[in-house]
Amino acid sequence: xxxxxxxxxxxxxxxxxxxxxxxxxxxxxxxxxxxxxxxxxxxxxxxxxxxxxxxxxxxxxxxxxxxxxxxxxxxxxxxxxxxxxxxxxxxxxxxxxxxxxxxxxxxxxxxxxxxxxxxxxxxxxxxxxxxxxxxxxxxxxxxxxxxxxxxxxxxxxxxxxxxxxxxxxxxxxxxxxxxxxxxxxxxxxxxxxxxxxxxxxxxxxxxxxxxxxxxxxxxxxxxxxxxxxxxxxxxxxxxxxxxxxxxxxxxxxxxxxxxxxxxxxxxxxxxxxxxxxxxxxxxxxxxxxxxxxxxxxxxxxxxxxxxxxxxxxx
Numbered sequence: 170x171x172x173x174x175x176x177x178x179x180x181x182x183x184x185x186x187x188x189x190x191x192x193x194x195x196x197x198x199x200x201x202x203x204x205x206x207x208x209x210x211x212x213x214x215x216x217x218x219x220x221x222x223x224x225x226x227x228x229x230x231x232x233x234x235x236x237x238x239x240x241x242x243x244x245x246x247x248x249x250x251x252x253x254x255x256x257x258x259x260x261x262x263x264x265x266x267x268x269x270x271x272x273x274x275x276x277x278x279x280x281x282x283x284x285x286x287x288x289x290x291x292x293x294x295x296x297x298x299x300x301x302x303x304x305x306x307x308x309x310x311x312x313x314x315x316x317x318x319x320x321x322x323x324x325x326x327x328x329x330x331x332x333x334x335x336x337x338x339x340x341x342x343x344x345x346x347x348x349x350x351x352x353x354x355x356x357x358x359x360x361x362x363x364x365x366x367x368x369x370x371x372x373x374x375x376x377x378x379x380x381x382x383x384x385x386x387x388x389x390x391x392x393x394x395x396x397x398x399x400x401x402x403x404x405x406x407x408x409x410x411x412x413x414x415x416x417x418x419x420x421x422x423x424x425x426x427x428x429x430x431x432x433x434x435x436x437x438x439x440x441x442x443x444x445x446x447x448x449x450x451x452x453x454x455x456x457x458x459x460x461x462x463x464x465x466x467x468x469x470x471x472x473x474x475x476x477x478x479x480x481x482x483x
Contacts, residue, residue, distance in 0.1 A: 176196075176198050177196065177198065177225060177227055177471055177472075177475045178198075178221060178225070178226045179192065179193050179200055179201060179227045179261075180200065180201035180217075180227070180250070181200055181201075181203075181228070181229050182228065182229065182243050183239070183242060184231045184234070184235075184239040185229065185230070185444075185447045187444075187447065188231070188445075188462075188464060188467075189229040191462060191464035192229060192261075192471070195465055195467075195468030195469075196468050196472065201219060202217070203215065203217050203218060203246065204218055205246075213245050215245045215246050217246075217253050220253070221253050221254065221255040222253065222254040223254065223255075223256050224256060225255075225256055225257045225475065226250050226255045226256075226259070227261050228243065228246055228247060228260055228261065229263070229467075230260070231263045231264045231446055232262060232264060232265060232266030232285075233266055233423065233446045233447075234446065239266070240266060240267075240288070243260065243262075244288055244289070247260065247289070247293050248293060250293070251292070257296065258293055258294050258295055259294070259295065259297070259471075259474060260289055260297050261471070262297060262298065262299050263299075263446070263467070264300070264421050264445045264446050265282075265302055265307070266285070267281045267284075267285045268282055268302055268303040268307060269282075271283075271303070271304050271306070271307055271310075282307055282310060283310045286307075286310035287310075290312060290313055294313065295313055295314075296314045296474065297313065297314070297316065298318070298467070298470055299315065299316070299318070300317075300318055300319070300320055300421075300443070300466070300467070301317075301319055301320055301393075301420040305317065305347075316470060316474065318466055318467075319351075319483070320420040320443045320445070320461075320466060321351060321352060321355060322355070323462075323466055324420070324441055324442075324443065324461060325352070326461075327441055327459070328418065328441060331386075331414075333386040333414075334385070334413065335384065335385040336358045336359075336385060336386045337358055337359040337361055337385045337386070338350075338353035338359070338360050339360075339361045339362065339378075339403065339407060340360075340361070340362045340363065340389075341365075341389045341399045341400055341402075341403035342365050343364060345391040346362060348390050348392050349390040349391070352390040353390075356388075359380065359381070359385075360380065361378060361382055363376055363377070363402075363406050364377045364378075365402065365403075376405075376406040377406075378406050378407065378410050382407050382411060382412040383410060384412075386413050386416070387404075387412045387414070387415045388416050388417075389407070389415065389417045389418065389437075390418050391417075392420050393419055393420065393422070394417065394421070394422055394428065394440065394442070395423045395424075395425055395428065396425055396427075397427075397429075398431065400417045400419075400432065400435070400437065400440065401431055401432065401436075404417075404435055404437050407436075414438050415438060416437065416440070416441065417432075417440035417441065417442075418440070418442075419440065419442045420442065420445060420463075421443070421446055422440075422445075422452070422458065422460075423446060424452060424455070429452060429454055429455045429458070430454070432455070432458070433455065433457055438457070439457045440457055440458055442458065442460055442461070443461050443463040444461070444463055448460060466483060469483060
């Protein structure tokens with residue numbers, strides 16, 4: 170990409186250096202120089218190693234896998250940049266940790282997503298760039314602009330080689346209806362829903378399928394996969410109703426606990442995801458997991474922000 174104005178400065182926290190490097194490459198720039206260390210007692214130490222005075226700066230950090238550490242590291246990086254006189258700091262957050270703690274669903278519980286939003290603003294973040302937030306209304310937790318982009322088109326482009334037959338997009342639970350409906354609309358195919366009764370975080374009770382999947386290829390579309398229980402149980406429900414091939418399509422692959430093994434031993438042909446969360450050792454046995462890079466989308470969004478162009482079409 171070429172710029173007719175000062176190039177953006179892109180720094181990376183330690184959560185997803187590979188993705189940050191890809192984004193920088195897409196932009197035709199080098200990553201900003203920052204030293205990230207820990208003191209012997211575990212405290213995070215940050216030093217910006219180049220001038221940022223008067224510059225518009227972007228910091229990429231996924232708040233996943235070790236969310237407490239990576240959130241704190243991001244806050245400290247932002248503080249260092251602001252104290253070094255950066256004009257603005259955009260936090261590029263491919264996966265927004267604590268996003269599921271967005272409401273009071275029990276007595277005397279916090280709204281942690283709002284707390285995280287407050288911390289980011291207080292540290293000095295002037296804009297957020299996020300990918301497929303778990304709930305779009307999280308944008309309202311911020312008193313600064315939030316650019317919310319979606320990985321849907323990248324995933325759809327990656328699925329074309331599957332040669333899907335009479336495809337139907339299925340929401341694996343009620344909470345994923347909006348995501349699945351958007352996929353179905355963009356693909357111009359039918360839409361169905363699996364309704365479930367969850368017994369616990371790991372165990373799903375009764376299921377019912379609303380819609381027709383008989384003789385069709387199924388795309389189970391959701392914003393994220395954590396334990397894999399929802400996708401696996403939804404795949405079983407679809408297979409029992411006559412579905413042909415069944416695929417998962419998600420933006421954020423958390424894959425905690427035994428999720429990878431659960432998916433490998435399921436009826437799912439494969440699960441397609443973006444790399445908003447790093448592909449670490451926990452996924453080494455995930456032969457059914459297919460990854461599509463989110464870097465082109467983030468680079469395009471950054472270019473739009475720098476050039477004051479609309480981002481709504483992304």
